[in-house]
Amino acid sequence: MSAIIELTDASFGYGRRPVLTGASLTVERGEVVAVLGPNGAGKSTLMKGILGLNHRLGGMVTLFGTPADELRDRARIGYVPQRHTLSSSVRATAEEIVESGRLPRLGWHGRLRATDRQIVCRSLDLVGLADRAGTEVSTLSGGQQRRVLIARALAGQPDVLIMDEPTAGVDAASQHVLADVLGRLVERGVTMVIVTHELGALRSLLSRIIVVDRGRIVFDGDRERYAARRGLIHHDHDSHHHDLELTPPPGAVVHGPLDPFDPRGRTP
């Protein structure tokens, strides 16, 4: 069976400016991959690159065995963007928001049928918000809104869920609830790529860890290998990254030739 995501020497950026270069990686069905790295390293750029939301400046992206540009069924990839909560001006219930995630799956008639409604209910249930279906989202907490957005992505029945910092900016209690939600998805075999600053409660769920630093993938391995190499990782306490701020450790996976450009050296 083909890999869900396959990048071969891929470079992504904005306009013609490269931000992440020489990225090669494969995500197989059922894997749960964390993407770690300091602020501005290029983690979101990597996610957006996979989704085709920025410019690919080189290399190949293959999704479900098809070159990304030729993939018709975009709904196969669920995406929960970074720092995304719902605006207080959104007047919709949790259920209505989750229903909107079902739109790409509706037939020509464009109406929700009984099976669609069941999927919407199940998605809300999976994120622990079944009892809030009729609640206005603007009255929900930040953590609950994030869960509504995860449910919206799930309602599209994606083959892979890409989440950019699902636990960022929510309180500790909500972080644990979110980790439980992700745990339930792992039990169901949902393939996930999760950008995160802290492995924290997610650690036990992960099958692989990828580290991005200064626009390069500098580590790609399982939890054991990551734990073994962590000692080689240099901590920077000025950063709000609790897990790491690193320079490429010896033997790290660095694809392609070293790149002279350093995104952090640039003026915004």
Ligand SMILES: Nc1ncnc2c1ncn2[C@@H]1O[C@H](COP(=O)(O)OP(=O)(O)OP(=O)(O)O)[C@@H](O)[C@H]1O
């Ligand atoms: N839309 C954009 N247009 C131009 N440059 C951008 C854009 N988005 C990000 N960048 C630049 O790309 C670089 C990497 O940013 P990116 O958001 O990918 O990092 P990140 O690792 O996700 O950081 P963080 O942990 O802070 O979210 C930064 O220098 C940033 O300024």
